[in-house]
Amino acid sequence: MPTSLHQQAVDHLGSRIIDGSVLPGEVVLASELEDELGFSRSVIREAVRVLASAGLVVSTKRVGIKVQPAEHWNPFDPLVIRWRLASEGQGAQLRSLTELRVAVEPMAAELAAEHAPAEFCAELLNLAARMRHAGREGDLDSFLELDIRFHALVLAASGNEMFANLAHPIGETLRGRTELGLMPEHPHEEALAWHQGVADAISAHDPKRARESMELIMRRTVQEIYEVWAHKPRLFPRPVR
Known part of the structure; x- marks a missing residue:
């Protein structure tokens, strides 16, 4: 997996969550990110894992990628x-x-x-x-x-x-x-x-x-x-x- 694509996907969603462009409770679909960024499902999936480990999102089957409120974020990440x-x-x-x-x-x-x-x-x-x-x-x-x-x-x-x-x-x-x-x-x-x-x-x-x-x-x-x-x-x- 090209590291640059992976990092772009992480930065794209992570920075938008932090600056409030994507609000807590919003659900983002992996398919939407694929279309928006032009990246493969594997790149998006790995980016979501990174964001989930930092507490920014939680991924749920049949629901999507749910944005977490700030108190769930890892402030030391x-x-x-x-x-x-x-x-x-x-x-x-x-x-x-x-x-x-x-x-x-x-x-x-x-x-x-x-x-x-x-x-x-x-x-x-x-x-x-x-x-x-x-x-x-x-x-x-x-x-x-x-x-x-x-x-x-x-x-x-x-x-x-x-x-x-x-x-x-x-x-x-x-x-x-x-x-x-x-x-x-x-x-x-x-x-x-x-x-x-x-x-x-x-x-x-x-x-x-x-x-x-x-x-x-x-x-x-x-x-x-x-x-x-x-x-x-x-x-x-x-x-x-």
């Missing part, structure tokens, strides 16, 4: 995050994920300073040095990938597998900020130093300094993008029973 960042829900999405990062990443850094294996420490030091070089050169593409890897490694170095599994949604957020022009053209020297500080503190097994350095990074992140969500209403989804 990278595709859901990407589509929300491209929609009117951009501000609320950035706020939710930034608040999650503020809550989790300083604790992850503290735990990493207590428990990280030596190879994790060495890689963090290497990534921090490369980030500083890319940031000073204004190479935002390289900086972005290094930044994503750095934060993913801190989460993994905590020794908490649930923290580690936040790497994908956080990475998608960092990509979204860059694509939306919400990152500084040249990363601030302070931010570069704080990333180095996190790596140094983890390698030195200094939990207090690791947490404090990561808190500084998170505080700067909030300051940089707060205006994007400042006047957006908060979301109060009903718990799914």
Whole structure:
């Protein structure tokens, strides 16, 4: 199955569900999607599986593809995050994920300073040095990938597998900020130093300094993008029973 066709089908329906073009409770027929997109039934079927795994739809025999309300969506799914960042829900999405990062990443850094294996420490030091070089050169593409890897490694170095599994949604957020022009053209020297500080503190097994350095990074992140969500209403989804 051509990956490009599969991804087009996923993006076509998924983005329309997220932006409200297709409303919760609506039923979409696979035959309609085949006609509209010109794709085979197998491509549509696989796309529906992906959307169902993210909680956006439920497929029922003799009924069709039923769109699920937002409380059923998986807010940690990278595709859901990407589509929300491209929609009117951009501000609320950035706020939710930034608040999650503020809550989790300083604790992850503290735990990493207590428990990280030596190879994790060495890689963090290497990534921090490369980030500083890319940031000073204004190479935002390289900086972005290094930044994503750095934060993913801190989460993994905590020794908490649930923290580690936040790497994908956080990475998608960092990509979204860059694509939306919400990152500084040249990363601030302070931010570069704080990333180095996190790596140094983890390698030195200094939990207090690791947490404090990561808190500084998170505080700067909030300051940089707060205006994007400042006047957006908060979301109060009903718990799914």
